Amino acid sequence: MIPRFTHVLQLMKNVERNLFHMFGYHPPKELALAYVHERKPVATPKKFSIKDIVGDGFLLAVPKFRRTIERKLKRKFGTPEYVWKMLVPKNHIKVCQNCGHHHEKRRLCENCYTKIKKETEEIQAQIKEKLGINPIEHDVVVLYKGETLPDQPKEFWKGKRIIEMKKERPQWFSKNLLEKTTQQPSKSTDVKPTDLA
Amino acid sequence: MNQADVSKLVSKLRVKVLPKHRNLPGPKGPEGRIDKLRKTVTGLIKFERIELNYNRADEARQYAERLISEAIRHGDCHKPTMDTADFWLLEKELVHKLFKVLVPRYETSNLSYTRMYNAPRLQYGRTIDKVVLELRGNPFPDLLNNKSNNKLLIQNVLLDAAKNDYRQTKIAEMAKNIGKDIGTKQNTDSKLNEAPEKPNIS
Numbered sequence: 001m002i003p004r005f006t007h008v009l010q011l012m013k014n015v016e017r018n019l020f021h022m023f024g025y026h027p028p029k030e031l032a033l034a035y036v037h038e039r040k041p042v043a044t045p046k047k048f049s050i051k052d053i054v055g056d057g058f059l060l061a062v063p064k065f066r067r068t069i070e071r072k073l074k075r076k077f078g079t080p081e082y083v084w085k086m087l088v089p090k091n092h093i094k095v096c097q098n099c100g101h102h103h104e105k106r107r108l109c110e111n112c113y114t115k116i117k118k119e120t121e122e123i124q125a126q127i128k129e130k131l132g133i134n135p136i137e138h139d140v141v142v143l144y145k146g147e148t149l150p151d152q153p154k155e156f157w158k159g160k161r162i163i164e165m166k167k168e169r170p171q172w173f174s175k176n177l178l179e180k181t182t183q184q185p186s187k188s189t190d191v192k193p194t195d196l197a
Numbered sequence: 198m199n200q201a202d203v204s205k206l207v208s209k210l211r212v213k214v215l216p217k218h219r220n221l222p223g224p225k226g227p228e229g230r231i232d233k234l235r236k237t238v239t240g241l242i243k244f245e246r247i248e249l250n251y252n253r254a255d256e257a258r259q260y261a262e263r264l265i266s267e268a269i270r271h272g273d274c275h276k277p278t279m280d281t282a283d284f285w286l287l288e289k290e291l292v293h294k295l296f297k298v299l300v301p302r303y304e305t306s307n308l309s310y311t312r313m314y315n316a317p318r319l320q321y322g323r324t325i326d327k328v329v330l331e332l333r334g335n336p337f338p339d340l341l342n343n344k345s346n347n348k349l350l351i352q353n354v355l356l357d358a359a360k361n362d363y364r365q366t367k368i369a370e371m372a373k374n375i376g377k378d379i380g381t382k383q384n385t386d387s388k389l390n391e392a393p394e395k396p397n398i399s
Contacts (some may be wrong), residue, residue, distance in 0.1 A: 098342055103317060108329065110317035112342060120246055120337040127336075136294035139302065142336045163336070173338040 098172070112172075119170060126163050144169035208266040211309035212258060219256050234260055239287045241311070242294060246331035248316055254330045258311050260285065265310045268300050302334050309333070314340055 020026070050059075067075075078085035093102050096109035103109040123142055138159045143149070145168045149157060223229040237257035240247050247254075264285050271278040273296040282292050303310050316327035329340060344350050348357075 097345055107315040108317050108340060113317055113329075113340070116338050116340055116342070117248075123337055124244055124246075135290045137297045139298050140336045170338075172342065 115170075115172065119173060123163065123165065126165060127161075130161070130163055208263075208270050210259060210262045210266065212262050212311070214259055215255075219252050221253060221256065233257075235285055235287055238264065238285050239291060241330055241332065242286060242291045242299070243288065245335040246329065246337055248327055248329050251315075251326040251328050254313060254328045258313060258330060262310055265295070265299055265303060268295050269304055272296070272300075299332070306333070312340075 076085070090104075092105040094105050095101075096103055096112060099109060099111045101109055101111040103111075127140055138161045141149070141157075141160045141162050142165060143162055144165045147169065149162075220227075221230040221233055223233070225232065233253060234257050237247075237249065237253055238261045241257065241261050249257075264281060267278050267281060273279065279292075282295055283289070286292050286295065299310070310333055312331050312333055314329045314331075316329050318324060318326070331337070331340070345353075347353065
């Protein structure tokens with residue numbers, strides 16, 4: 001009840017004031033701040049220095065701007081067309097026909113290749129040693145320990161450079177796959193797990 | 198028009214040649230590129246099997262093929278071919294090898310003179326693609342070493358034996374049934390003969 005009453009009173013006051021205002025009777029001046037102008041000496045602005053803030057401490061580099069979500073995802077996962085950082089299954093893995101190891105399609109099998117590479121380098125070294133400084137005028141025939149020249153007419157072997165390796169022919173390099181193995185059987189009895197991980 | 202047949206001027210290579218050469222960038226520029234290729238061609242002719250980066254191998258392969266084909270085409274009495282061989286082979290004893298070993302080796306073949314295989318890639322880490330470049334007919338163990346067609350492979354030997362066994366049993370069965378077959382056939386024949394002929398309706 002009281003607020004309504006005061007509201008009506010306020011309205012009445014306003015109407016009264018406006019009426020007086022219309023006919024030139026101004027309301028009495030209300031309280032106002034008295035301002036006295038005083039001339040102050042102008043302080044020269046001090047130059048800003050980061051040392052005032054830091055003092056004895058040091059500052060770390062911090063990001064200046066927010067990284068957008070797109071940029072964040074790009075940094076995290078890369079782009080499929082360029083650098084794709086996700087783990088993607090390889091669908092081009094094949095099983096080697098000879099050794100059973102896995103290798104990439106249209107690429108040599110790593111297991112077979114390392115074996116062949118080693119043998120090749122040995123043969124190359126042997127050829128180099130045998131040749132010395134003589135001119136290269138004849139083709140090379142490689143013979144392993146305990147091997148004889150295959151059956152060919154004598155003219156075929158005329159002028160061939162015969163390179164003898166000081167070991168038996170590796171089984172995988174053999175044409176006859178039924179011949180005895182050149183690998184020594186192992187004598188160890190303890191069983192070890194192989195090719196872990 | 199009076200135009201020379203290009204195929205008679207330049208021997209056609211048996212490997213794929215790209216429309217534009219690779220630059221093989223280096224500080225020496227085009228000259229350095231040729232130097233690199235000369236080294237590679239020399240190494241290929243010398244060692245017969247080398248492993249190197251794909252781009253350089255593919256580029257050098259074309260030059261090696263061209264060199265061998267020119268040598269086969271013109272022989273060792275042809276001055277320009279000899280000059281080419283002299284330019285491309287840095288070790289001069291290889292010029293002898295080219296004309297005395299490689300020319301007789303490839304004279305009759307209708308395949309390319311070199312082979313290129315993709316070398317295995319490292320499982321981890323980014324690497325440049327490597328290849329194995331080799332001359333055909335080299336004395337080293339075969340890189341593909343595909344024995345599946347070899348008659349002496351143990352699996353093939355066993356399969357052959359199994360096939361032979363099967364064939365033998367079949368033959369024995371057939372031999373047993375020959376007499377019976379003839380007997381039954383004769384019976385059927387006689388039955389057919391005994392059957393009355395159908396009257397002609399028309």
